[in-house]
Amino acid sequence: MNVLNFVNAFFSDGAHWHGYDGIPTRLAEHVQYSLIALAIAAAVALPVGLVTGHYGRGGNALALIATAGRALPSFGLLVLMVILVGFGMVPVMVPLVVLAVPPILVTTYEALRSVDPSPVDAARGMGMHESRILFRVEVPVALPLILSGLRSAAIQIVSTATIAAYIGVGGLGRYIIDGLYQRDYEKVVGGATLVAVLALATLGVFWGAARVAVSPGVRRGA
């Protein structure tokens, strides 16, 4: 039994490449779930992290929220949500958002706290408005850390979206769950490979985004 043989067999089988259970469909579903979850989590966590980080207050409260969010088991939450609200996209999104909020929140807060205070003071001395200080001075300097928080959240979402298949929605997890029940090991390994590749691709996307978005001066200093 060799994992690589299974991978090869899975990907060279033409039947796996089209139809509603084909790789492109499942991949698109997986990416779609991940993007929606990341967008919701970022919409919740980024503003809170930016504001608390700027004023330097509420760090303990954020740490508590983050610990609580990490403590909730994603898989348990998924099953519990199905029991509470029934099948659909809500039970999938809740655990993914809960999973992604802590890293974004804490990293954004810490990123803003770690900004060198002297340029911030200089900006304030020049008469810049608080919101301009935040977006023109603090955020550009803190951007690499903020992005790495988002990256961490995105990778965890991509990995965890796999378990959504357990409650009957699509995504790459379908191959793993179906393969386990059908005792089709080739399918399981193929699905696992796809998820791992997608997670690595996410890593690459964020690396690229950091290259483009972070100002050269900040990058050199890091």
Place this chain on the structure above:
Amino acid sequence: MNRFFDLPSDLQHSWFGLIGLHLREALLPVLAGLVVALPVAQLCVRFRWLYPPVLGLTTVLYAIPSLAFFVVLIDYTGQTELTVMIPLAVYSLVVLVPAIVDGVRSVPQETLAAATAMGFGPVRRYFQVQLPIAVPAIVAGLRVATVSSISLVSVGMLIGNQGALGNLLNDANIYHRPELAVNSVVTTAALAILADAALVLVRLVLTPWMPRGTRRVRRTRTATARPEPAAQPVLEDAVR
């Protein structure tokens, strides 16, 4: 509610039995991760060129989804506890190595020079100076590793009911007893929070020199290098 703790017999465990099983499946990997991470981190501190590739490797390892990791391991270790524990150990290792490296590196140069001047050899200096000063960073890494490990064990349910408290989720489905799912989630979350609190206590005991209420100290934004401020962002760095 009176059936809350009345677990189906197919789990072959009482509620406390499941908790014990869950803690074993979650904490042994963290311990294994720590045991491996300490020497690896020391190597990275000693040989600076080693750190970037190690960091890259750990980031890639962390990107492997747990379920994918589990099912690939089934081929080698079967549907056993070990299959659940190996990936958790790898994730712990990935979180701990950067935390320890940055903790040990944050020890001020003067402190090291003072230790050397007092006649400490490299080994004694490591155990009596560098490691204790790095404790806040190491514990911060341990907290993240422990909490995520406790939460991930549940996924083990999918590979032949190896998920300890997570197995309750399956029983909640097949016996139509939603209270079992609530039990699973609440108990797992409580375990994670208690473990986290225990680690905070460990840090307080191990670092009697640290000022209480670190956040307030930090808000003054002093420029002096303190180990704790460095520890927090680093810790999140590790989770990536």
